[in-house]
Amino acid sequence: MNLTDELERSFGDGPAPRPVDDHLAAGRSALRRRRGLTGAVGAAAGAVALTVVLSVTGGTAPPDSAPDVATDPTPTADTTAPVEPASAPWTDEMGPVRYRDGVLEVRPGSVVHERIDNPFAYTPPQASAALDITYDGRRSWVVIELRRRGGKDEVTYSASVPSNGWASFADYVAEQVDLTTGGDSGWPETVVLTGSGDVVASPGSEILQRTDDPRLGPAFAAPGEPTGAALVTAAEDGQGYFVVWRIVEGTLEVIYVPPIDVVGATFEELLSYARMQYAGGEGLR
Incomplete structure (x- = not known):
């Protein structure tokens, strides 16, 4: 008696084997599952990479999703810092x-x-x-x-x-x-203020032309302050001077234009020059 043969017969024939086509179909399904899993892993890796790029470049994740990578908080303006006023431009x-x-x-x-x-x-x-x-x-x-x-x-x-x-x-x-x-x-005396508040030529000097309304503007005198301008020959040196004056709180203030700037200019031209100087804020001194 062959012991090996007896043992095989004792197990019986068992279930009938599956057809070859069934084995092939099962194998194909397993392969599809492995490929699908690999694609899902790849898609997840791609999503992580995209989140990193957005974090670096300042982008944000969609509102319904949680960020995959931690990012620094967005800087905010310091509203407590003092704001310096812009300097007015120079013209x-x-x-x-x-x-x-x-x-x-x-x-x-x-x-x-x-x-x-x-x-x-x-x-x-x-x-x-x-x-x-x-x-x-x-x-x-x-x-x-x-x-x-x-x-x-x-x-x-x-x-x-x-x-x-x-x-x-x-x-x-x-x-x-x-x-x-x-x-x-150091300038020669050309005009003086009398006790009655009038401005006249100093002794020996001569006023050639004058106006008591030179219209030099508020940069020269406040409203109501007496003002004037004149072309005067000074007794001290015989030179011609263009002068403008104002009376402030009872004191006569006289401003001179040097003779070198007066030669060749008319009284009206000197007045126009004075008006331009005070309108520009520079004045005559």
Whole structure:
């Protein structure tokens, strides 16, 4: 007896084998499942890569989905930081200095060689300054004043070529102060104020032409302050001077134009020049 044969017969024949076509169909289904799983994994990897790009470039994930990659919080504006007001622009007709909101400002690009603060000794909020300054290749000595007239701030500005009759910048400033305060200015006396409040030629001087309504504007005098302008021959040196004046609180202030600037000009031309200077905020000094 063959023991191996007996054992095989004891198990019986078992179930009938599946047809070959069934085995092939099952194999194809398994292959499709493996391919579908691989595609799903690839799609998930693609979604992660897309989220990274959006995070770097500032994009955002769709509203219904949670971000796959942590990102830094979006920066927000600091609303507590002080905001500096933009400086008012400088225009071509402006000089190299100005007063803005009571503060003296120097035009960008200017070089200040020397500066004297408040030479007129004004009490705040009034102020004054004198500067030896170069702007746009041109050096000049300037005086600027901030005065309170009729409840309003008024600025007057004047400029001169350096050393134009003065030994130093300090001498120039001292003369401008004397012109305004009525001290010994170095200019010859041309007009004086009488006890009755009239402006007349000084003894020996002669007024050739004059007007008591020069229309120099609020930069020169406050409304109601007496003003005037004249072409005068001074008794002291026989020179012709164009002068403008104002009477402030009973004091006569006379401003001179040097004789060199008067020669060849008519009275009307000098008046027009003075009006233009005060309208531009520069003045005659």
